[in-house]
Amino acid sequence: MESILAGVSLALTWPAVLAVLAGIVAGQLLGAIPGLTATMTVALLIPYTYYLDPWVGIPMLIGMFKGSLFGSSVTAILVKTPGTPAAAATVLDGYPMAQQGKGEKACKMALYSSVFGDSFSDIVLIFGASFLAAIALNFGPAEYTLLVAFSLLTMGFVSGAKIWKGLFAMLLGMLLGIVGLDPVTASPRLTLGFLELEEGIGLIPMLIGFLAVAEVMRQMEFPRKQLAASTVSFSDKPADRRVSWAEFKRVFPTLMKSSSLGTAVGALPGISATVAAFLAYNEAKRSSKNPEKFGKGELEGVAAPESANNAVSGANLIPLMAFGIPGDIAAALILSALLIQGITPGPVVFRDNPEPIYAIFTALLLANFFNLILGHGLIKMARRVVTVPKRILFPIVLIIAAASAYAMRGSVFDVQLVFMFGFLGWVLTKLAFPTVPLLIGFILMPILESNLRVSMLIAGSVPNPFAYFFGRPAFVALIAVMALMLILVLRRILRDRQAARAAGLRSG
Amino acid sequence: MIKHLVKGALALTLTAGLAVADDYPSETITLIVPYSPGGNGDITSRFIADQASDILGVNFVVENRAGGGGFIGINSCANADPDGHTICFISTSPITVRPHVIEAPYDPMEDLTYISQFMLSKQPVIVRNDGQFNSIEDVIAYAQENPGQLRWSAAVPRGGPHLATEAMFRAEGAQTTFLPSQGGAVELANLLSGTIDLAVISDYGPALDNGEIKILAETSPGRNPQAPDAPTLSELGYPLELASFFALAAPAGLPDDVIAAWDDTMAQITESEEFNTLMERIKGEGAFLNSADFTARVAADFEAMGEATATYGLGE
Incomplete structure (x- = not known):
């Protein structure tokens, strides 16, 4: 108890609190600039932060990461350009909402969901880190393979459009996802001789091209007159400007489910917030009573990815606190800041010297609070910025798209990719192919492939592969859960078909 | 205080000496980092750019040109003018190791001048x-x-x-x-x-x-200070042991006076207190080698790696 109080007071000094605040402000603003991810900014600033006290540096880092996850969703909603890849799934329903004049409502939903997801995973981290981390260790390559394969499978069925179109888009995404070095033999694959493609197609050029550039191209088809109007108009109806209590209650189950999903994903090292956001979106759509509303401005379509991606950031500290394994780059940066102080996160530090850990927990919760307060300011500011005429906004979006792709690794090739994917995205929209399965296929394929192939190698290294895999409790549990969910999905498809047939008979 | 004065005096004499010898550097120096921002290679490169800028008295631009596991950035460095105004950060893998198993766009033994090593890491x-x-x-x-x-x-x-x-x-x-x-x-x-x-x-x-x-x-030369009882692979009599280095390189044909200027600059940086703090923080081992010694190390490692690749079929 004493050490808890000591830890809390460490985080509640003026410099520490101000550092969280500064981190949130910087994170929200930088997150809103596509291509400038918080990780990158922090990395660039690290050489200049040697002289910062760790109790200023770590809270600032935490604030920055949390702020950027929300900041990036504002641009995703209002101009269809996710500030960071994690907000790509937010585009799917956030942007349609903005077009209906409900941009402010979508942003506020994103804000509440972000803070909810953050707080949820922080609380899980504080009370259950060692327990959850022990469970997460049961997830090896075989279990990752099952999880990802299952996500792809269900998604093919719930993509909304014609099933064959959904599957085609997903397979195209998966094909794009295997470009690069073969994960086992390290020989180049589908790179067409471009060295730039050896590390695979960049997520940022792909997402920005597919979402932002394709949208600008689509809008350019409209008659000239329309281009003088602004792309988003904000309705002044109070119902379109805020999230009512009734609406919040309606999305609450989605928030809970997505936050749990995000926390679980975060506890597994190596799976990103982007993946969690898409998985949560997919699951919200699958379990919704009216999945056909998704993609057309459904409030839950914003709540699910936003709570899930933020939940990942807190949960990434779970393996760090339990074993000293950083789950992502944010956790790695916090780890290095701790190591500098001679503090090694893990079971030993909880026993011997827990103050710094409690200080971090306090900073996490404090950051959530500031994120909520300052988020409203960012929404107000963004509202003013994006209500410029399209003929001014679109060229700016194109320039930002090119600049952000270039900024990642100083590659003109990536800029060309942005416009190629913009064109591809435009063509696919014209042909009425759904984009979500393509993006999910692209993001999940590398995880699926490397884990599947590693699992096959493991199978070859044990005397009895069957006994090995079915001797793993997590593997058996996953198979059982998935069989159950598959039955539910199939039943639903059959029911829909019957309903459609009945309706067809009546009208015919 | 006295230490700072001495350091300042050293820097003054050094830059004065350079100005007499030659006019290098005369313009902004571009330091290419063949990796994305945020890794230890990027962090140390930015630190060196910052310090070298004070010593050499010119601006530095750090450019991240990632891709191909370091091949892309190093290749653009190898193709630049060898006047010392374009240099790059290098690490072990794209120099002594991967060119043996994957086709590289440059020849590590022909197309680069090795400037100096500043860090080793344990593996x-x-x-x-x-x-x-x-x-x-x-x-x-x-x-x-x-x-x-x-x-x-x-x-x-x-x-x-x-x-x-x-x-x-x-x-x-x-x-x-x-x-x-x-x-x-x-x-x-x-x-x-x-x-x-x-x-x-x-x-x-x-x-x-x-x-x-x-x-x-x-797996690298010298025992790990975290585990002084654990032998190295060569102590155990195994064939291959590779240093895991962080270093600087430039296009082939770099003039001798530029190499000398960098030897002095890097010696000075690696002796500084700030550098040691940085090493401590990223768990690296500060290890300075000047251009001549480092070039010899790269050639030896490259050859050892080539032999091992052939003998043990590591390319497959």
């Missing part, structure tokens, strides 16, 4: 602390008795530490299963959960402090 062979292995002999014996059943991984597939360890197994005729890496953090989790039995990674510090793992051997 130990680690196992679970509560596991069955207490020495490399245990590991080899197990692998020989159970062909293909020992599973292991390294942070960088086909990097130096991976291939040095692979050469050890092949020298013993031990059949093992190498699982391609998904990054140091994931491999550490895999090691703790028993998915793999052995790992060669550099981010082992926290797990070692928590008593979760132990170090059996070191």
